[in-house]
Amino acid sequence: MTDSPSPYTDLERPPLSQAALNRALVRPGGLWTSVVVTERTGSTNADLAQLAREGAREGAVLIAELQVAGRGRLGRTWTAPPRSGLTFSMLLRPPVPAARQGWVTLLVALAAASAVRRVADVEVRLKWPNDLLVGERKLAGVLAERAEGAVVVGMGLNVSVRAEELPVPTATSLTLEKAGGVDRDPLMRAVLREVESHYREWVAAGGDADSSGLRAAYLAASATVGRQVRVELPGERVLRGTATGVDTAGHLVVRTADGAEQTLSVGDVVHVRPAE
Numbered sequence: 001m002t003d004s005p006s007p008y009t010d011l012e013r014p015p016l017s018q019a020a021l022n023r024a025l026v027r028p029g030g031l032w033t034s035v036v037v038t039e040r041t042g043s044t045n046a047d048l049a050q051l052a053r054e055g056a057r058e059g060a061v062l063i064a065e066l067q068v069a070g071r072g073r074l075g076r077t078w079t080a081p082p083r084s085g086l087t088f089s090m091l092l093r094p095p096v097p098a099a100r101q102g103w104v105t106l107l108v109a110l111a112a113a114s115a116v117r118r119v120a121d122v123e124v125r126l127k128w129p130n131d132l133l134v135g136e137r138k139l140a141g142v143l144a145e146r147a148e149g150a151v152v153v154g155m156g157l158n159v160s161v162r163a164e165e166l167p168v169p170t171a172t173s174l175t176l177e178k179a180g181g182v183d184r185d186p187l188m189r190a191v192l193r194e195v196e197s198h199y200r201e202w203v204a205a206g207g208d209a210d211s212s213g214l215r216a217a218y219l220a221a222s223a224t225v226g227r228q229v230r231v232e233l234p235g236e237r238v239l240r241g242t243a244t245g246v247d248t249a250g251h252l253v254v255r256t257a258d259g260a261e262q263t264l265s266v267g268d269v270v271h272v273r274p275a276e
Contacts, residue, residue, distance in 0.1 A: 013083035013160055015039075015065060016184060024189050025061075031196040033059035040082075042069035044089035045154040049147035052091055058150070061192065063088040067156075084161045085173070086188055089154040090195065096207025101151060102250040102266065103209050105130050105144040107202060108153050110218050111194035112140060116157075119190045121180035125223035128243070128252045129266045132157070133223050136274070137172035157191075159184055209248060218246060228275035229254060233268060240275060 018037040025032045041047055044062045046069075051060060066082040080087065090108070094101055106129065113124040113132050116139070125133045132140035140157040158166075158173035159182055166172070174182045181187070198214065205212035219225055224243045231239040231254060241256040252264045252272065 031059050033057050035061045037063045040066045045152050048089045048091045048152045052147040052150040058093040060091040085159045086157040092151045100207030104151050105142050106218050106250050107198050109142045111198045112191050115190035115194040119181045119187050120174050122177050126221045128224040134177050230275045231272050232270040
């Protein structure tokens with residue numbers, strides 16, 4: 001006997017099928033080499049980082065129906081009720097120069113936004129460096145971490161999260177946005193297929209975001225570039241200006257009032273938000 005609730009208790013949130021996802025996504029010559037669905041874990045990123053240290057192949061995907069110690073940028077927590085979203089991580093080993101690997105986070109965010117638009121019919125924009133927005137509300141976040149020469153990229157995407165379950169008032173979900181599709185299985189397949197397509201093109205171009213078309217596509221979907229922004233930096237410093245672009249390394253370019261341009265990496269920034 002077990003005290004664990006049945007995954008079928010909430011009929012609006014059926015469990016994912018590991019077998020069905022593997023049949024759909026794992027194929028000879030494809031990027032994805034295994035898809036594991038676990039009922040509960042602390043952090044899918046931490047689990048895959050450990051597998052990376054043990055020499056796991058590129059293309060491993062770990063999906064958690066419930067993640068109890070999920071992390072966002074800067075150690076922020078990311079929580080959601082069981083089976084209310086897509087919480088997963090991917091193990092990648094991009095054979096591109098280290099200086100270009102900062103694009104991985106942006107690539108995954110772009111791919112996920114494309115998949116959500118197609119499957120759920122919701123207009124999603126990208127907030128640099130790692131958020132998917134509907135309007136000004138956060139639908140998903142992406143976190144990339146290095147692990148023994150690999151890059152582990154995690155995502156938390158709110159699917160059926162209800163208003164009273166939102167982790168913060170500025171979040172949203174596909175259900176709250178009245179999406180055309182909230183079945184997690186086709187969403188998961190679409191996201192991973194989009195990631196594979198974008199990743200293949202980027203790797204084939206040696207990580208060049210321009211020749212692969214990645215930078216142009218990202219800028220077209222950006223909710224940050226072209227806006228007045230307030231950037232919180234470490235040490236309680238604040239930078240105000242206009243976000244003018246994303247450079248070839250994936251860094252945000254901000255022009256201040258005196259015309260000077262500042263280039264910011266993910267590690268330089270605490271928060272980017274629209275200027276008041």
